[in-house]
Amino acid sequence: MKTVVLCGSPKGETSVTLQYVRYIQKVYPQHQLEIEHVVPRIRKLENDEQAFAEIVERVRTADGVLWAFPLYVFLVHGSYKRFIELIVERGAQAAFAGKYAACLSTSIHFYDHTAHNYMHAICDDLGMRYVGGFSPHMADLLKEQGPAQLTHFAGEFFRAIMTQAATQRSYPPLSAPTWQYLPGPIGHRVDTGGKRIVLVTDAEPHQANLRRMIERFQSSLAPEVTVVNLHDVDIKGGCLGCLKCGYDNECVYEGKDGFIEFYNSQLKPADVLVFAGAVRDGTCRPPGRPSSIAPFLTATPHRWWASSSPFSSPAR
Numbered sequence: 001m002k003t004v005v006l007c008g009s010p011k012g013e014t015s016v017t018l019q020y021v022r023y024i025q026k027v028y029p030q031h032q033l034e035i036e037h038v039v040p041r042i043r044k045l046e047n048d049e050q051a052f053a054e055i056v057e058r059v060r061t062a063d064g065v066l067w068a069f070p071l072y073v074f075l076v077h078g079s080y081k082r083f084i085e086l087i088v089e090r091g092a093q094a095a096f097a098g099k100y101a102a103c104l105s106t107s108i109h110f111y112d113h114t115a116h117n118y119m120h121a122i123c124d125d126l127g128m129r130y131v132g133g134f135s136p137h138m139a140d141l142l143k144e145q146g147p148a149q150l151t152h153f154a155g156e157f158f159r160a161i162m163t164q165a166a167t168q169r170s171y172p173p174l175s176a177p178t179w180q181y182l183p184g185p186i187g188h189r190v191d192t193g194g195k196r197i198v199l200v201t202d203a204e205p206h207q208a209n210l211r212r213m214i215e216r217f218q219s220s221l222a223p224e225v226t227v228v229n230l231h232d233v234d235i236k237g238g239c240l241g242c243l244k245c246g247y248d249n250e251c252v253y254e255g256k257d258g259f260i261e262f263y264n265s266q267l268k269p270a271d272v273l274v275f276a277g278a279v280r281d282g283t284c285r286p287p288g289r290p291s292s293i294a295p296f297l298t299a300t301p302h303r304w305w306a307s308s309s310p311f312s313s314p315a316r
Helices: 016-028 044-048 049-060 079-091 110-126 146-163 208-219 259-266 291-300 301-306
Strands: 002-007 030-037 066-068 102-104 131-133 197-201 226-229 272-276
Touching: 002 146, 002 301, 016 066, 016 146, 030 049, 044 049, 044 197, 049 208, 102 110, 102 146, 102 226, 102 272, 110 131, 110 301, 131 146, 197 208, 208 272, 226 259, 259 272, 272 301
Parallel strands: 002 030, 002 066, 066 102, 102 131, 197 226, 197 272
Antiparallel strands: none
8 A cells, every 4th residue: 555645844845844754664664655844845846847746646656645754843844835836737636536634733832733734625625535643742742642642643644445344524615705895985094003003914905805805904094004015025935943052043044035134123123013915725825925824923933033133132
């Protein structure tokens, strides 16, 4: 029996999540696990359709799919989400439809359920047969009960595939809204009391509803809100999990993109931050754009803390 493991860690072979997958391989050598590191290769997968098609073909010929990923801040890594977007953008849903699926995450147990609920909904949207998820602490494999729990999780997943166990959809299909937001006249502008309000968005020209909402919000406050579009910010990527910032709060991206300057000049001085984006698959994303709200919220928060943020400052 073959299972494709779609690994969502930027650390690739050195990720903690992968060590859990390797343990499953040792316990169940009779089952073939084909491991695909999609996050470190996301730029190649975006630009090389053949490379993406090869992964899709492996999924098509597999008996099951194991989504394996670390959790940093509430959701899967932004590049993992980008891979999910590519599945829909390139019409590859049929390869996933009908496949048994399960989720394995590693973390320090900070709102793991939000990511697992999201991935469950993604599996439902793709027509997969979702069996369940397991979210151990990243160090659980070293504890007495950790290996047994992981073995049980994997065993139940394999058993579901072999017995063609019945599964049930939990999340209804998403439908695109057809309404138009047409704001009326502004009554009076609200005085913000001198507070600096920054609105961060990834709005594109065709997203008329979102852009009108932003304009209404901006013009309803005095003084006006500062609006920053992420498409105008040079962001090379999200957190790599390299922990270089742990030594002196200096990010590995220092001097390589415009994120740190953007953080220090726009986000850090703000009294209020507002995020505006379009919800399309359970969270914010515009297709085809790496500089979007979702990757920004799921892959860059650790870069905030590495960029001499007040949370990591020695003075705090």
